[in-house]
Amino acid sequence: MPVGSRLSVRLADFGSRSIITHVLMGIGFVGAVVSGLFIEGSLGVISMVAFINFTAGLWICQSIHSLGNAATDDDYNGVLMEVLNRVY
Template structure:
């Protein structure tokens, strides 16, 4: 019998976590572009820098997470393959 909620069981799958991380990275990058183009002055520069740093931090976390998953027996072949399998 599995312990945990349905959401926690879905998040146990590396592919689901990877898709979520890539979604947050895309949103962070879009936020950086929008704030860089449409927010004026120092606030725009600071917001753009914060969004870029957030996106870079997620990228590093995903890279480390992927390296850790490579040691397992799981058949993960990248986020694009994962997305194509779910569509």
């Protein structure tokens, strides 16, 4: 019997974590664009830079996570194939 909740067991799959990370990166990038376009002054610039840094940090984490997964025998082929496999 696995330790943890059902959600943590489902997130143990690399593809699920990858999809969640990519969704968070998308939200961060959209936040950067929205805050850069619609918030005026230095608050808008600071917000945009913070969202860009958050997105870049997630990108680096995902890259390191993908490199670590390459050493395993997992059949992960990237987030796009993961989404296509879940849709079809």
